Amino acid sequence: MTIQQLTEKLNLKVYGGEKGMENEISGGYVSDLLSDVMGNADSGEVWITLQTHKNVMAIASLKDLAAIVLVNNHQPEEDTLAQANEEGIPLLGTPLSTFEVAGKLYELLK
């Protein structure tokens, strides 16, 4: 499944990083601890988090993640969004909670 398809299925908001909308999804990772994501997420995964600062983009880029989903209507900070556009990594959003969106993603990927 691509990020584009995921966005349509889960009705996600696309804040930026549209260049990466055709990224293939290999799985998902849920965490708000950056070192946890750094140590345990894998390339191609969708990262679900409530962290909105610029460092999430650094992590996503270094780990070659497919996209980031911000939960609970959290808005990305301005420099986070700029970095998403520069890196071409989709920065997405949802009003759903982490639990709900992770469950839906899991259902779609299993």
Added chain:
Amino acid sequence: MHFEYQIEGGNFTRAGFASSEIKKKLKQLNVDLGIVKRTVVATYEAEVNVVAHAYSGTIYVDFDEEKVVIKLVDEGPGIPDIEKAMTEGFSTASSTVREMGFGAGMGLPNMKKNADDLQVSSEVGKGTTVQITMFFQKPDNDK
């Protein structure tokens, strides 16, 4: 090949920049992707530690045919008890740093897990030196 990067203590907007540059270099050199991934994790954690704890730092990167040695030398408070600092979950990060999702006490353990060799030395009140070595061909332990 030798490269150097400066790290500014406290400046989280730049955290990860040097790690990203090192990742690009490794990819240009066609280093095995698994090794690139491990190098990135170890280097990023080390870089963030300098940003979170020290006043300033320099990363010295030396490539040869067999390995890459990444040495981070900082001016900062130093680590009084390195063994304790290596313990998963132990952290001295400020609450601001923790709110950002850093400072979970996973940095040094992540470095140890991913580096082929990790050397940490520190002098309290002066600074810390972290040296990460990655071998392009894993040494054959059976020999």
